[in-house]
Amino acid sequence: MSTEIDAQSIADKPPFSGRKAQMFPQLSAAQIARLDALGSRRRMTQGEILAEPGDRHRPMLVVLSGSIEVVQPGMNGEVLIVVHTAGSFTGEMSALQGIGSLVRARVREAGEVLVIPEDRLRRIIQTDAELSELFMRAFILRRVGLIASQSGDVILLGSSHSAGTLRLQQFLTRNSFPFVNLDVNTDPSVQALLERFHIKVDDVPVVLCRGEVVLKNPSNEEVAACLGMNQQIDDDRIRDVIVVGAGPSGLAAAVYAASEGLDVLVLETGTPGGQAGSSSKIENYLGFPTGISGLALAARARVQAQKFGAEIRTAYSAMGLRCDARPYAVELSIGTTVRARSIVIATGAEYRQLALENASRFLGTGIYYAATATEARRCEMKEVIVVGGGNSAGQAAVFLAGSCRHVHLLVRSKGLADTMSNYLIRRIAESSNITLHVNTEITSLQGDEQLERVTWKTAPDNALETRAIGHVFLMTGAVPSTHWLKGCIALNDKGFVRTGSDLAAVDLLSAKGFAARLPQSFETNWPGIFAVGDVRCGSVKRVAAAVGEGSACVQQVHQALHD
Numbered sequence: 048m049s050t051e052i053d054a055q056s057i058a059d060k061p062p063f064s065g066r067k068a069q070m071f072p073q074l075s076a077a078q079i080a081r082l083d084a085l086g087s088r089r090r091m092t093q094g095e096i097l098a099e100p101g102d103r104h105r106p107m108l109v110v111l112s113g114s115i116e117v118v119q120p121g122m123n124g125e126v127l128i129v130v131h132t133a134g135s136f137t138g139e140m141s142a143l144q145g146i147g148s149l150v151r152a153r154v155r156e157a158g159e160v161l162v163i164p165e166d167r168l169r170r171i172i173q174t175d176a177e178l179s180e181l182f183m184r185a186f187i188l189r190r191v192g193l194i195a196s197q198s199g200d201v202i203l204l205g206s207s208h209s210a211g212t213l214r215l216q217q218f219l220t221r222n223s224f225p226f227v228n229l230d231v232n233t234d235p236s237v238q239a240l241l242e243r244f245h246i247k248v249d250d251v252p253v254v255l256c257r258g259e260v261v262l263k264n265p266s267n268e269e270v271a272a273c274l275g276m277n278q279q280i281d282d283d284r285i286r287d288v289i290v291v292g293a294g295p296s297g298l299a300a301a302v303y304a305a306s307e308g309l310d311v312l313v314l315e316t317g318t319p320g321g322q323a324g325s326s327s328k329i330e331n332y333l334g335f336p337t338g339i340s341g342l343a344l345a346a347r348a349r350v351q352a353q354k355f356g357a358e359i360r361t362a363y364s365a366m367g368l369r370c371d372a373r374p375y376a377v378e379l380s381i382g383t384t385v386r387a388r389s390i391v392i393a394t395g396a397e398y399r400q401l402a403l404e405n406a407s408r409f410l411g412t413g414i415y416y417a418a419t420a421t422e423a424r425r426c427e428m429k430e431v432i433v434v435g436g437g438n439s440a441g442q443a444a445v446f447l448a449g450s451c452r453h454v455h456l457l458v459r460s461k462g463l464a465d466t467m468s469n470y471l472i473r474r475i476a477e478s479s480n481i482t483l484h485v486n487t488e489i490t491s492l493q494g495d496e497q498l499e500r501v502t503w504k505t506a507p508d509n510a511l512e513t514r515a516i517g518h519v520f521l522m523t524g525a526v527p528s529t530h531w532l533k534g535c536i537a538l539n540d541k542g543f544v545r546t547g548s549d550l551a552a553v554d555l556l557s558a559k560g561f562a563a564r565l566p567q568s569f570e571t572n573w574p575g576i577f578a579v580g581d582v583r584c585g586s587v588k589r590v591a592a593a594v595g596e597g598s599a600c601v602q603q604v605h606q607a608l609h610d
């Protein structure tokens with residue numbers, strides 16, 4: 048192992064140089080005295096390793112004397128993150144998430160530390176307002192710093208022509224996981240890695256996990272397992288509530304339920320954020336006058352839920368629900384079940400696929416269902432198509448117009464007025480590099496490995512036009528993710544979950560769940576099983592509405608748990 052260390056710490060480099068005091072604050076004597084009561088003191092010796100990447104359940108260490116250097120091991124040696132001296136403390140977001148460490152911590156100068164175990168740290172964060180703010184801000188900034196440093200021993204070797212690469216980039220980015228992204232077609236340093244790990248170019252995407260394990264075209268589940276992204280907790284425990292889906296509604300339910308003392312498990316197929324996570328900028332969510340990216344909103348909500356003790360598992364799919372026995376059981380894709388006394392269904396909706404024969408072939412290599420910076424990088428200065436007439440399509444068009452040469456917005460209807468907010472219609476009209484094509488739909492996609500040409504037709508004469516365009520963003524409405532509820536939960540004719548007064552008498556009879564009371568407004572045909580957000584029949588399909596429903600349903604969860 049090389050011990051060569053970069054002389055500057057991340058907090059000394061832009062864009063963090065102005066935030067060093069928040070990223071690595073010094074605790075006052077009074078604050079250390081408060082922590083002293085909750086921890087234990089121990090000596091540390093020079094060179095001692097205190098944490099390695101991947102180590103779980105590490106305590107937070109407050110340095111009383113001596114110093115600790117925190118480094119990020121990578122393929123070219125170590126990169127210095129910081130040296131903690133007296134009054135400083137170790138840790139970043141993984142300390143609260145119960146997941147593997149991202150860094151190595153080593154004693155630089157012998158001395159003494161105060162050891163605060165994980166459960167005590169969580170208690171401090173939930174009860175001591177001053178220290179909570181100080182720790183949370185530092186932990187979040189440190190994670191952001193690790194991501195921005197573009198170093199470390201998690202490397203994605205991929206290609207901008209590969210759909211699998213895009214999927215893994217999205218998975219790691221939306222999970223706020225630091226990784227080094229290398230393109231086999233353009234990055235000169237790749238050859239040495241390919242030789243060293245016996246990887247062929249055809250194997251990409253490849254994830255080098257902790258510099259040792261080579262994962263060839265891995266699933267998200269395999270990456271999550273290798274990187275220790277989920278907590279390891281005994282699944283026999285019966286939770287108060289399992290929230291299925293970590294979009295805005297599920298995360299809101301998790302924040303409120305956990306903050307009110309309930310034992311909460313959140314299951315998420317992909318990455319927290321849901322549809323909102325695929326939005327480049329949400330401008331109508333209360334409290335963010337300049338807008339916020341879906342990614343940032345999701346990352347904050349996730350941290351907030353974890354701060355209160357909710358366990359969030361990513362790359363975990365619910366495959367079925369057993370509602371005829373209590374506690375209720377959720378069947379997982381890995382073949383096991385988890386149980387809870389109440390369930391919140393927050394699985395939202397998925398984009399409608401394009402009904403063209405070869406649309407799935409170009410998924411990720413020309414067809415995209417999200418428009419964030421990750422996808423936009425693939426089509427910088429190129430001509431692109433956005434399909435759809437709703438707000439998500441409008442946002443995507445405006446966002447892509449910032450970096451693409453030209454954006455064609457295709458809608459089947461005769462205009463945008465009925466489906467899109469006025470502010471977006473105005474921005475589209477004012478953008479010189481967005482062209483709106485009304486009464487238009489795509490009829491064929493052509494290409495070899497990559498999408499190369501697109502043909503569309505325009506009513507009323509159905510004139511065909513073919514353009515050499517290789518990037519199509521589909522924003523054409525969504526269908527509910529309720530396939531896993533069939534045979535158990537009452538759905539409407541479009542597959543959305545019926546709740547409260549939308550339930551028919553026959554739904555309640557067949558479920559045989561309610562004897563003493565009527566279902567509450569977010570309750571399904573089974574008592575204690577709730578549905579919130581876009582998955583719920585009649586809900587308003589907006590971030591604020593989803594957040595409102597997720598938080599409001601927690602009161603009804605309490606009621607059901609009391610029954």
Ligand SMILES: Cc1cc2nc3c(=O)[nH]c(=O)nc-3n(C[C@H](O)[C@H](O)[C@H](O)COP(=O)(O)OP(=O)(O)OC[C@H]3O[C@@H](n4cnc5c(N)ncnc54)[C@H](O)[C@@H]3O)c2cc1C
Pocket residue numbers: 291292293294295296297314315316317318319320321322323324325326327328329330331332363364365366393394395396397417418438439442528531579580581582587588589590591593
């Ligand atoms: C590109 C885009 C831009 C948008 N912009 C705006 C905007 O500016 N303003 C606004 O108000 N609204 C906007 N919306 C709409 C808004 O994002 C949605 O209304 C909101 O995300 C709904 O939240 P939700 O939690 O109900 O569902 P979702 O966001 O759909 O989240 C559901 C989650 O459940 C997970 N899931 C699904 N099935 C399973 C399963 N079986 N097991 C485990 N997990 C599962 C999914 O992976 C997903 O993460 C936008 C939508 C899109 C797509």
